[in-house]
Amino acid sequence: MQISPRVLENTHVRLDPLTEAHREALRPLAQEAEIWALTSLRGDGEHFDDWFDLMLANTLSGTQISHCVTDLKTGQPVGHTALLSIVPEHARLEIGWTWYGAQARGTKINPACKHLLMERAFACGAERVELKTHHRNLRSQAAMTKMGATREGTLRRHLKCWTGEWRDTVWFSVLREEWPRVKAGLEARLNA
Numbered sequence: 433m434q435i436s437p438r439v440l441e442n443t444h445v446r447l448d449p450l451t452e453a454h455r456e457a458l459r460p461l462a463q464e465a466e467i468w469a470l471t472s473l474r475g476d477g478e479h480f481d482d483w484f485d486l487m488l489a490n491t492l493s494g495t496q497i498s499h500c501v502t503d504l505k506t507g508q509p510v511g512h513t514a515l516l517s518i519v520p521e522h523a524r525l526e527i528g529w530t531w532y533g534a535q536a537r538g539t540k541i542n543p544a545c546k547h548l549l550m551e552r553a554f555a556c557g558a559e560r561v562e563l564k565t566h567h568r569n570l571r572s573q574a575a576m577t578k579m580g581a582t583r584e585g586t587l588r589r590h591l592k593c594w595t596g597e598w599r600d601t602v603w604f605s606v607l608r609e610e611w612p613r614v615k616a617g618l619e620a621r622l623n624a
Contacts, residue, residue, distance in 0.1 A: 433523040433557035435515065437497045440552055443504065444544035444622065447513065450491050450498035455484055457509040458500060461533040470566035474594040487514065487529065494518075498529065501545055503536060510536035513545050515553065523559040540622055546579055547618040550606060559608050566593075567600035576604040580614040 437449035448454070459480055468474045475483030490496040496516035503510045511532035518525045527549050532541055553561050563581055565572040577583065581604035590601035606614050 433520045433525075433559075435497070435518060435520075435525070435553065435556040435558075437491065438552075440499070440548040441504070442544055442548055442622075444540050445510075445548065446502045446504055447499035447545065447548055448502065450488055450500055450512075450514075452488065454500040454509070455481075458484065458512060461509065461511060462531075464534060466534075467531045468594070470569045470593065470599070472591045472593055472599070487512070490514075490516070496529075499545075501532065501536075501541065503539075503541060510541055513549065515549060517562065523557055524562060525553055525558055525560075526562040526564065527553075528564065542575060543579065543618050543621045547615065547622065550611060550614065550618075554608055554611050561606045563604040563606075564601050565604075567602050569602075573602055573604075579606075580610070580617045581606050582610070 439449070440447040462475050462480050462483070463477065465476055468476050473483055473486070487498040491498045495518065496514050498512060498514040500509050501511045501513055502508065511530070513530040514528060516526050516528050527546065530542070530545070550561055563576050565576070567586060584603040584605055587601045587603065589598045591599045593599050
């Protein structure tokens with residue numbers, strides 16, 4: 433599996449590999465406390481620059497590919513998503529660090545992003561795409577289930593959140609042979 437940063441686009445969203453030019457566009461969107469309530473790192477307020485610097489450094493080092501998400505209907509940035517935990521020798525990676533401003537939640541933005549990211553991952557040779565979330569993030573778990581990902585289980589007391597709370601991590605995945613079914617479901621949602 434070989435994957436590198438590139439612009440990904442469909443009729444709903446454009447995913448631009450993260451650069452310094454995206455910092456100020458994402459800053460106001462990241463100020464919603466709800467976005468960071470269940471994360472291991474905080475990215476609102478005074479914490480935004482540290483969070484952004486980490487996403488940018490990981491992208492520049494090749495350990496992840498962060499994206500600024502733009503809604504093509506409005507032409508405005510609406511959030512962030514990434515390909516991370518990239519393990520070429522085992523042909524797997526994770527989709528994560530996904531968050532959207534309030535105006536983008538519950539729209540076609542998330543399924544459009546997942547479609548692009550999974551299409552890219554499997555086209556580049558992935559055998560497995562992983563997704564994970566906080567055990568209390570029921571919205572995220574519902575989205576992964578609706579997408580058709582397989583719920584694999586829960587790692588108990590897996591991560592410590594910035595709040596000091598321990599997170600149980602709920603894991604989902606999509607395998608290469610499952611991608612056609614998941615893809616068809618995402619496309620049906622996007623075309624509805």
